[in-house]
Amino acid sequence: MKKYFYTCFDCDRIFDKDHVEKELIYLCPDCRTVEKNQPLRGVLLINYDYDSIKIKYRKADLLKLQPGKFWQYGYLWPLEFENGMLKGFDEKLLERVSLGTNCLQEYSYKGKNFLVIDDTRNPTLSFKDRASSLVALKAMQLGIKEISAASTGNAGSSLAGICTRLGLKSRIFVPKNIPEAKRIQIQSYGAELIIVDGDYDLAFDTCLEIAHQKKWYIRNTAYNPLTIEGKKSAAYDIFIASKGNVPDLIFIPTGDGVILSGLYKGLWELKELGWIEKIPKLIAVQAEGSNALVRYFKTQSFEYKPANSVADSICAGAPRALYYAHESIVKSTGDAIEVSDVEIIEAQKFVAQNYGILLEPSSSASFAGFKKYFHSNKIGAETALLLFTGNGLKDISALRIWNKDVEPLGANHIKEKQ
Amino acid sequence: MKKYFYTCFDCDRIFDKDHVEKELIYLCPDCRTVEKNQPLRGVLLINYDYDSIKIKYRKADLLKLQPGKFWQYGYLWPLEFENGMLKGFDEKLLERVSLGTNCLQEYSYKGKNFLVIDDTRNPTLSFKDRASSLVALKAMQLGIKEISAASTGNAGSSLAGICTRLGLKSRIFVPKNIPEAKRIQIQSYGAELIIVDGDYDLAFDTCLEIAHQKKWYIRNTAYNPLTIEGKKSAAYDIFIASKGNVPDLIFIPTGDGVILSGLYKGLWELKELGWIEKIPKLIAVQAEGSNALVRYFKTQSFEYKPANSVADSICAGAPRALYYAHESIVKSTGDAIEVSDVEIIEAQKFVAQNYGILLEPSSSASFAGFKKYFHSNKIGAETALLLFTGNGLKDISALRIWNKDVEPLGANHIKEKQ
Numbered sequence: 001m002k003k004y005f006y007t008c009f010d011c012d013r014i015f016d017k018d019h020v021e022k023e024l025i026y027l028c029p030d031c032r033t034v035e036k037n038q039p040l041r042g043v044l045l046i047n048y049d050y051d052s053i054k055i056k057y058r059k060a061d062l063l064k065l066q067p068g069k070f071w072q073y074g075y076l077w078p079l080e081f082e083n084g085m086l087k088g089f090d091e092k093l094l095e096r097v098s099l100g101t102n103c104l105q106e107y108s109y110k111g112k113n114f115l116v117i118d119d120t121r122n123p124t125l126s127f128k129d130r131a132s133s134l135v136a137l138k139a140m141q142l143g144i145k146e147i148s149a150a151s152t153g154n155a156g157s158s159l160a161g162i163c164t165r166l167g168l169k170s171r172i173f174v175p176k177n178i179p180e181a182k183r184i185q186i187q188s189y190g191a192e193l194i195i196v197d198g199d200y201d202l203a204f205d206t207c208l209e210i211a212h213q214k215k216w217y218i219r220n221t222a223y224n225p226l227t228i229e230g231k232k233s234a235a236y237d238i239f240i241a242s243k244g245n246v247p248d249l250i251f252i253p254t255g256d257g258v259i260l261s262g263l264y265k266g267l268w269e270l271k272e273l274g275w276i277e278k279i280p281k282l283i284a285v286q287a288e289g290s291n292a293l294v295r296y297f298k299t300q301s302f303e304y305k306p307a308n309s310v311a312d313s314i315c316a317g318a319p320r321a322l323y324y325a326h327e328s329i330v331k332s333t334g335d336a337i338e339v340s341d342v343e344i345i346e347a348q349k350f351v352a353q354n355y356g357i358l359l360e361p362s363s364s365a366s367f368a369g370f371k372k373y374f375h376s377n378k379i380g381a382e383t384a385l386l387l388f389t390g391n392g393l394k395d396i397s398a399l400r401i402w403n404k405d406v407e408p409l410g411a412n413h414i415k416e417k418q
Numbered sequence: 419m420k421k422y423f424y425t426c427f428d429c430d431r432i433f434d435k436d437h438v439e440k441e442l443i444y445l446c447p448d449c450r451t452v453e454k455n456q457p458l459r460g461v462l463l464i465n466y467d468y469d470s471i472k473i474k475y476r477k478a479d480l481l482k483l484q485p486g487k488f489w490q491y492g493y494l495w496p497l498e499f500e501n502g503m504l505k506g507f508d509e510k511l512l513e514r515v516s517l518g519t520n521c522l523q524e525y526s527y528k529g530k531n532f533l534v535i536d537d538t539r540n541p542t543l544s545f546k547d548r549a550s551s552l553v554a555l556k557a558m559q560l561g562i563k564e565i566s567a568a569s570t571g572n573a574g575s576s577l578a579g580i581c582t583r584l585g586l587k588s589r590i591f592v593p594k595n596i597p598e599a600k601r602i603q604i605q606s607y608g609a610e611l612i613i614v615d616g617d618y619d620l621a622f623d624t625c626l627e628i629a630h631q632k633k634w635y636i637r638n639t640a641y642n643p644l645t646i647e648g649k650k651s652a653a654y655d656i657f658i659a660s661k662g663n664v665p666d667l668i669f670i671p672t673g674d675g676v677i678l679s680g681l682y683k684g685l686w687e688l689k690e691l692g693w694i695e696k697i698p699k700l701i702a703v704q705a706e707g708s709n710a711l712v713r714y715f716k717t718q719s720f721e722y723k724p725a726n727s728v729a730d731s732i733c734a735g736a737p738r739a740l741y742y743a744h745e746s747i748v749k750s751t752g753d754a755i756e757v758s759d760v761e762i763i764e765a766q767k768f769v770a771q772n773y774g775i776l777l778e779p780s781s782s783a784s785f786a787g788f789k790k791y792f793h794s795n796k797i798g799a800e801t802a803l804l805l806f807t808g809n810g811l812k813d814i815s816a817l818r819i820w821n822k823d824v825e826p827l828g829a830n831h832i833k834e835k836q
Contacts, residue, residue, distance in 0.1 A: 066484065092524040096774070100518065100539060106510040121518060121539040123774070125811065164774030176826040181599075181814055187821040188810065190771035195826040353608035356514070356541070356582030392606065393543070393811035396599055403605040408594040408613040 039322035134230030153182030160191035235266025255314030257325025264328030285369030313362035358392030457740035552648030571600030578609035653684025673732030675743025682746030703787030731780030776810030
């Protein structure tokens with residue numbers, strides 16, 4: 001049997017990998033729904049022959065690896081390997097897209113310890129590098145040289161940076177309210193930047209339309225099956241860094257739901273392989289102004305509302321991976337909660353001033369959610385892990401709110417002050 | 419004999435470590451010169467019993483370690499260890515100050531390959547974390563809770579972030595032209611920020627004056643012997659990541675000369691231990707507007723000139739470690755060169771657009787220097803390594819110069835454009 005195959009999330013139909021990859025099929029042809037301001041239908045998942053993997057590979061060997069280099073365990077990635085090495089790449093080339101150290105850090109809030117996995121120090125300073133790397137490596141193995149993506153900023157700057165590191169061309173579609181530092185990051189990497197006169201949802205649809213016409217490879221989140229797949233690497237990094245003792249609860253900043261879906265996918269695989277006993281409860285944390293998944297979790301019905309929050313990276317009126325993200329929460333017996341913009345900024349400030357980690361607002365949502373859960377007495381002896389997904393320097397405007405400029409003091413003034 | 423001792427760079431006098439550390443002596447009492455706009459005299463270096471280390475420890479064991487965690491080889495650090503662990507710290511606490519992955523990346527410029535060690539993804543996104551971590555860990559072992567520093571921005575944001583991660587208080591003195599993102603980074607970490615009405619040299623002197631009065635521990639670069647010592651970790655990371663095959667040339671952005679000095683110190687130790695055969699040639703790269711070391715290298719005389727360059731992090735009219743930095747260049751048979759602000763910005767753009775790495779201007783100076791050297795036919799078959807020392811997002815203003823805002827396009831416009 002082939003190393004892996006594609007499965008439709010909605011109808012469970014199985015697709016041969018060569019067919020999908022040769023034809024560049026992104027969604028299930030039967031279930032495919034790509035409608036304006038709607039979650040996607042027909043998302044494809046990648047599955048492996050877990051029974052064979054279980055026999056051939058050992059948990060103990062995986063645990064010996066260094067986090068952040070997913071190509072070390074090639075049997076779990078939809079890429080071609082030869083003699084244990086990613087075909088066509090040497091170690092120094094791969095080092096260019098190696099993630100941050102990603103070992104677990106531990107901090108404490110009001111006596112309750114929590115763990116952090118820090119993706120703010122990835123190559124382009126966000127979690128999105130996990131998906132961009134896999135998409136770009138796959139593109140290179142397929143002989144593709146140009147990749148496009150719609151983005152609120154991070155996925156785009158990530159794709160732009162990763163593509164340049166690997167010698168590919170990228171084209172990025174962004175909403176007009178993109179934070180300046182993210183726009184500049186995308187441009188700096190030499191990507192073509194297209195700003196649409198509207199929000200992320202418009203950028204998403206416009207990107208698909210033009211990219212299909214121009215035959216560019218598309219990295220749009222959830223749309224390209226390798227985005228969920230790439231993000232599953234976080235599950236393996238947590239597994240490796242925790243020496244196999246995965247936490248009980250994981251708090252995840254959630255917009256499109258792809259980080260959540262990818263994390264679940266990886267944890268599900270680890271359970272399938274018998275390498276963990278229980279999947280941690282996944283807690284989606286959304287901004288009040290972009291809470292489609294929270295509403296869907298309560299009512300099982302989706303209703304589009306334009307998204308609006310200071311946490312621009314998790315603004316998504318129509319979460320593209322809504323259905324798989326929802327299933328991930330349900331199957332992990334997790335939860336979906338929302339936090340206000342005020343709570344998000346307070347969390348950003350608290351994390352910076354108490355733990356010395358500068359997060360962008362979307363990223364500090366995970367702490368705001370953890371804090372809310374903690375104060376609702378919903379965490380007892382359970383171990384909690386927070387995903388820190390984007391660096392604070394990617395959006396100075398949010399930091400300006402609580403860091404005012406200071407009057408310079410002359411030497412004489414300083415002396416007087418004493 | 420004691421594990422280590424302090425030696426004056428100028429008079430070679432040896433000082434007992436307990437005396438130096440109990441009395442908080444920063445400079446040699448005999449040679450000490452701290453004058454406005456002058457390099458320091460009496461800088462203390464830390465020396466170990468290399469003959470014993472050589473017998474007790476093996477090169478092969480050091481090469482097995484992971485770069486970025488200097489406390490793994492405790493025999494080379496002025497800290498207390500117990501059962502192989504840093505006394506008073508567990509692994510999870512140390513993980514908070516663990517550096518970036520710091521494996522070597524390889525890129526190519528006009529057919530010439532070069533290596534990069536990427537310090538732009540350290541905890542606060544700059545090389546300065548190497549010194550701040552060692553200073554902060556030492557402070558904690560000495561029972562000190564407050565640390566002060568003068569900084570052009572990076573050393574300050576580094577100390578602020580590292581202190582907060584470890585539960586210490588910091589007070590940072592900066593010049594009034596500090597880039598906004600760096601100011602905000604310092605403030606965000608909860609440090610006390612003092613802006614002086616002048617340049618870095620004034621900030622340095624003001625910090626010393628007030629800190630001594632208030633009895634705060636001082637991290638000022640070169641002044642505190644642990645800054646040069648902390649920066650030597652880069653030499654060990656290069657040694658480990660290159661599997662013992664250190665490069666022939668290393669290009670180093672240079673302001674105060676402490677990175678250069680620290681790097682030399684580490685390489686000198688590796689040679690002293692017999693673990694490398696030859697010290698790489700160290701090439702200091704300065705900005706034309708802040709070129710005191712270049713002038714000293716030519717004339718052996720120091721003359722103060724106010725520093726002015728777009729590369730704010732390497733602006734130092736009076737390089738504090740001038741004399742040791744100069745000796746490092748001479749003993750490594752290296753060089754000191756200068757690049758213009760235009761070359762620095764061009765290098766920033768080139769590195770971002772071709773290698774996908776966003777550097778701040780001071781950091782791209784190393785590439786500008788490498789390029790200049792290359793085009794002067796001064797690099798043949800020699801292997802070259804560049805230090806990338808600070809992340810581009812620490813100073814958006816420089817990136818604004820070559821990344822203009824883009825007009826948003828409505829969906830219709832985009833269609834028309836096709």
